[in-house]
Amino acid sequence: MAxxxxxxxxxxxxxEEMSRDPKVIVYGEDVELAIMGDTKGLLDKFGRERIRxxxxxxxxxxxxxxxxxAAGCRVVVHMMFSNFIYTGFDAIANQMAKLHLMTGGQAxxxxxxxxxxxxxxxxxxxxxxxxxxxxxxxxGVNVAMPATPADAKGLLKTAIRGNNxxxxxxxxxxxxxxxxxxxxxxxxxxxxxxxxxxxKDVTIxxxxxxxxPALEAAKKLEASGIQAEVVDPRTLVPLDEEALVAAxxxxxxxxxxxxxxxxxxxxxxxxxxLADKAFGHLKAPVKRVTVPNVCMPYAxxxxxRMIPDADRIARTATEIAxx
Amino acid sequence: xxxxxxxxxxxxxxxxxxxxxxxxxERLRADAAAGNLPGAVHLYIGQEAIATGVCARLRTSDMITxxxxxxxxFLAKGGEPxxxxxxxxxxxxxxCKGMGGSMHVADFSKGILGANGIVGGGFAIATGAxxxxxxxxxxxxxxxxxGDGAANQGVFxxxxxxxxxxxxxxxxxxxxxxxxxxxxxxxxxxxEIVDRARAFKIPTSVVDGNDVVAVWQAAGExxxxxxxxxxxxxxxxxTYRIQGHLEAEDLFLQGGKYREKAEIEEWRKRDPVERTxxxxxxxxxxxxxxxxxxxxxxxxxxxAVEFAQASEPADPELALDLMFVGQKA
Numbered sequence: 001m002a003x004x005x006x007x008x009x010x011x012x013x014x015x016e017e018m019s020r021d022p023k024v025i026v027y028g029e030d031v032e033l034a035i036m037g038d039t040k041g042l043l044d045k046f047g048r049e050r051i052r053x054x055x056x057x058x059x060x061x062x063x064x065x066x067x068x069x070a071a072g073c074r075v076v077v078h079m080m081f082s083n084f085i086y087t088g089f090d091a092i093a094n095q096m097a098k099l100h101l102m103t104g105g106q107a108x109x110x111x112x113x114x115x116x117x118x119x120x121x122x123x124x125x126x127x128x129x130x131x132x133x134x135x136x137x138x139x140g141v142n143v144a145m146p147a148t149p150a151d152a153k154g155l156l157k158t159a160i161r162g163n164n165x166x167x168x169x170x171x172x173x174x175x176x177x178x179x180x181x182x183x184x185x186x187x188x189x190x191x192x193x194x195x196x197x198x199x200k201d202v203t204i205x206x207x208x209x210x211x212x213p214a215l216e217a218a219k220k221l222e223a224s225g226i227q228a229e230v231v232d233p234r235t236l237v238p239l240d241e242e243a244l245v246a247a248x249x250x251x252x253x254x255x256x257x258x259x260x261x262x263x264x265x266x267x268x269x270x271x272x273x274l275a276d277k278a279f280g281h282l283k284a285p286v287k288r289v290t291v292p293n294v295c296m297p298y299a300x301x302x303x304x305r306m307i308p309d310a311d312r313i314a315r316t317a318t319e320i321a322x323x
Numbered sequence: 324x325x326x327x328x329x330x331x332x333x334x335x336x337x338x339x340x341x342x343x344x345x346x347x348x349e350r351l352r353a354d355a356a357a358g359n360l361p362g363a364v365h366l367y368i369g370q371e372a373i374a375t376g377v378c379a380r381l382r383t384s385d386m387i388t389x390x391x392x393x394x395x396x397f398l399a400k401g402g403e404p405x406x407x408x409x410x411x412x413x414x415x416x417x418x419c420k421g422m423g424g425s426m427h428v429a430d431f432s433k434g435i436l437g438a439n440g441i442v443g444g445g446f447a448i449a450t451g452a453x454x455x456x457x458x459x460x461x462x463x464x465x466x467x468x469x470g471d472g473a474a475n476q477g478v479f480x481x482x483x484x485x486x487x488x489x490x491x492x493x494x495x496x497x498x499x500x501x502x503x504x505x506x507x508x509x510x511x512x513x514x515e516i517v518d519r520a521r522a523f524k525i526p527t528s529v530v531d532g533n534d535v536v537a538v539w540q541a542a543g544e545x546x547x548x549x550x551x552x553x554x555x556x557x558x559x560x561x562t563y564r565i566q567g568h569l570e571a572e573d574l575f576l577q578g579g580k581y582r583e584k585a586e587i588e589e590w591r592k593r594d595p596v597e598r599t600x601x602x603x604x605x606x607x608x609x610x611x612x613x614x615x616x617x618x619x620x621x622x623x624x625x626x627a628v629e630f631a632q633a634s635e636p637a638d639p640e641l642a643l644d645l646m647f648v649g650q651k652a
Contacts, residue, residue: 059477
């Protein structure tokens, strides 16, 4: 166990997987200089055959991943910001997510797409989306949402070794944050939620970047006598419905926190699952704490107003805990 | 040095493959008209020389991407007629288990990465396949078949740039069949498509796409260039789409018209299959030999249809298993 930064944990996973399997290649815009931090040192270690800067042409980068995977590579594409998933979306939605089915199972696509999501850095709306709800809806692609350095490392290794296209969503504000990361080779299976904090009064389901404010909210709630359980789904596809339903049944009161826009968010899907499968155990409506249905504004104060924080989560949890 | 002509055996093999495509497409045309097929079919009649001439230069391990008009590429690259026919009929014995259909016939074991319903969808896939081949030094090459319509997609430019920059073993084959769906190409295309490839310093050739020998010769050079590690080549094969964009297009057109019958008749005179037949005959081939080929192909087509008809429908539950490898939908 050692304390490592989120970005460092991702970097370690990339180095370990590229060392383990010569078929793993990494490409994307500015990956050689490691503008996002996570591909640092790969060029020196593995050379331009294995890691390479590409032109800015996301529509082709995503399609190339399909072809390179079909021809035998394990492909890691770095898309920088999740907004750029939209510019590369044709090959994602029409090829990557569909070809395994459309070819009757012939096309196997070990592809990992890394993209950073979320606001908080005054990057404005075209660099601040949490673009994963649309990916969750696609089918055919896995969606990993690591919240901690340990999960980042373990989930990325699972993604790279897997045989399905996977979106590995980097919590953009987490890059500099530290956490304990187990030593040696370890992976985290997809579809296994983590109970990060035990509590009996209210369940907070926190997705990706929202785990940190959810834990802060739990502390605030404790001060006012409310014991909050905090659960992190870790992957949205596959989704650990069983664990989420069990957590909902335990307290009967659930807040789902998601940095995506509210409408058809991951939170709204989880709320629907709980309404369906835990209805008899619920003592209050399932609440969602999400970004309003707006594009992220630029000004720091306007951004803060939109992104769920500990106060908003605690306030919502208190409302239903006392309902 | 001029590229050699195909031997008489090679020309006969080219003819046989073209005729197989033609007869399969004719049968599909009849079955589409009779309402026997569940989905739309886009036929390759008139363009057979291109897939055939190019694929004759490829190894089984080489990879191709194809278009929504992809039956010809599938058969030219060695795909099984039975498995293709069953797929188009929506049967579980189909090459894609009835999950893809006419626009998506694929056989990865033969390097057929699939026909594709997205116009221009193959560019990046072929480029990526070529990248993987280059990185793994496995000597495979990739070929992207596409139409003049796809050449107006932005990914065409992107793939030209990347493949030329990285010297990828790729051959880009533009089948200029004069139409983007229901719109004449000239109405929506600026300049010459071949000039777009030239801008990226990619070696180009423009050939008569209804002349299988011309295609075969151009493809031979392009494939060898790719195999030698000298990067991509571009071939523009001028041809003409004899059938409509899709069968039963009159239903969509509702009396509308986008071309003249006389134009179609003009191009019928340059039928690539008939031209090859004449070439064989004037080269000394016997009429009986060619007849025997036609009879053999007729039986192959008939068997393919019988196989498709006799097969069980697709398994709907399979869709839930095929969204992921080893994971439920």
